[in-house]
Amino acid sequence: MATTLKQAYKPLNEQTVVGLAQKLKLFSDYQNIKVNEIGDGNLNLVFRLIEADTGKSIIVKQALPYAKVVGESWPLTLDRARIESSSLIKSAEFAPEHVPEVFYTDQDLALTVMEDLSSHVILRKGLIEGVKYPHLAQHIGTFIAKSLFYTSDFYLHPFEKKELVQTFTNPELCKITEDLVFTDPFYDINTNDFPSELKEAVSKLWNDTLLKQRAASLKYKFLTRAEALLHGDLHTGSIFVTETSTKLIDSEFAYYGPQGFDIAHFFANIALNHASQSFHISDNLRREEYQSYLLSVIKDTWETFTAHYRELWKTEGVESATKLPEFEEEILNSIFTDMIGFAGCEVIRRTIGLAHVEDLDSIEDFNGQIELKKRVLKLGSDWVKNAERIKNIDEFITYIRSV
The missing domain is CATH 3.90.1200.10 (Aminoglycoside phosphotransferase (APH), C-terminal lobe)
Structure with missing residues (x-):
């Protein structure tokens, strides 16, 4: 697991999420990374990163400090990102085949890097x-x-x-x-x-x-x-x-x-x-x-x-x-x-x-x-x-x- 990157919380975008991937050394070629924000839920940003040459892909999920369905008038704790990643890691102890693999977590950025399930x-x-x-x-x-x-x-x-x-x-x-x-x-x-x-x-x-x-x-x-x-x-x-x-x-x-x-x-x-x-x-x-x-x-x-x-x-x-x-x-x-x-x-x-x-x-x-x-x-x-x-x-x- 990569070393934690201590920094103040800031929502990611399609450019900064590639920078994060580079710092974490998740890919080999950062000039050909395709990024899509695919989150359709109410609470989070979800990015899919794909390396064009190899087809390797990951998901970066980041909690927002509010509910997307309502907006900033409904604030939400960022600690839910820790809850989610901890839950996935705990579940992997007894049923790893039924949860996505977690590659990296960062409590400060409220994000989790995990297995891409685009085949599902x-x-x-x-x-x-x-x-x-x-x-x-x-x-x-x-x-x-x-x-x-x-x-x-x-x-x-x-x-x-x-x-x-x-x-x-x-x-x-x-x-x-x-x-x-x-x-x-x-x-x-x-x-x-x-x-x-x-x-x-x-x-x-x-x-x-x-x-x-x-x-x-x-x-x-x-x-x-x-x-x-x-x-x-x-x-x-x-x-x-x-x-x-x-x-x-x-x-x-x-x-x-x-x-x-x-x-x-x-x-x-x-x-x-x-x-x-x-x-x-x-x-x-x-x-x-x-x-x-x-x-x-x-x-x-x-x-x-x-x-x-x-x-x-x-x-x-x-x-x-x-x-x-x-x-x-x-x-x-x-x-x-x-x-x-x-x-x-x-x-x-x-x-x-x-x-x-x-x-x-x-x-x-x-x-x-x-x-x-x-x-x-x-x-x-x-x-x-x-x-x-x-x-x-x-x-x-x-x-x-x-x-």
Whole structure:
């Protein structure tokens, strides 16, 4: 790893990022470096540097001191760059095949130099286009099982676990989740974003006292339960894929939280894509077949996750409680119930909150889009309110089919 370059923070541009690469000796020929700023997210600059003669490429990701989606009126901590790089490095200890390799980090410049994943595509875009990824469920289920177990009290010495909790304390980005996922969508707050045609459905949601109580309970779990290291924002836009490879990116929201959170966000976004295919795929047979594939991704991911988690619990657990089979079942049941509630919050906020999903918003039939969003809001509400009544993954999938 290159020596740290101590200097004051300043946003990079296409010229200065080449100078940085030269100082770090990342290429051999700096006269023929092609640079593109490819960031399409809300929080960062992302540069791809390619050496013309060799084709060697890297990604330089730099945090901005504000949210791009709003502007400088929404300041953000630069420490999230440290959180992200530390999360990737930690994940590489137990699942290096599922995260980009980190080559260099600089806390002063709030940047990370990492592996270029241009051979991959963003999962969300692939799913909207109806592409199947045969290893996706196995990869995600395995990664989440390893990530949760290897960063938990069931595997780590208590001192090491508590040190990691401190390392990944992430108050500013957690506050974004607390507001945009668990609070704002359930109240008449100006960060919400939806067309007037949804006003009646949204007003019904805002007046549902039970829904708001259950959402508050889920928020409390998010605030207080430091169970394992989470990615923190594991939607289908944070996953790069090929037919044989799955890589998780954008982990600046990483922190210690409840174990059901990450898998809930993955499932919620798969469910939203499942619903949207009613408009993206016109052929009935092909649509039904692809929607069945999406449901199999959810079921296979859950079954892969539980199988790997059980095996790690059995073979590598160090906490005395891992010798109690009944306690293993209690933990997995708790993860499952939490997952359903968290998934419901994610579905609601992706429909009427600040940050939407292309799966729904790209539907050209506006009236159809509105009707689908009404159904999706009901799905999310049902999950939040009925989480404890849903007993297994097949019942969870039945709700998705109903949309």
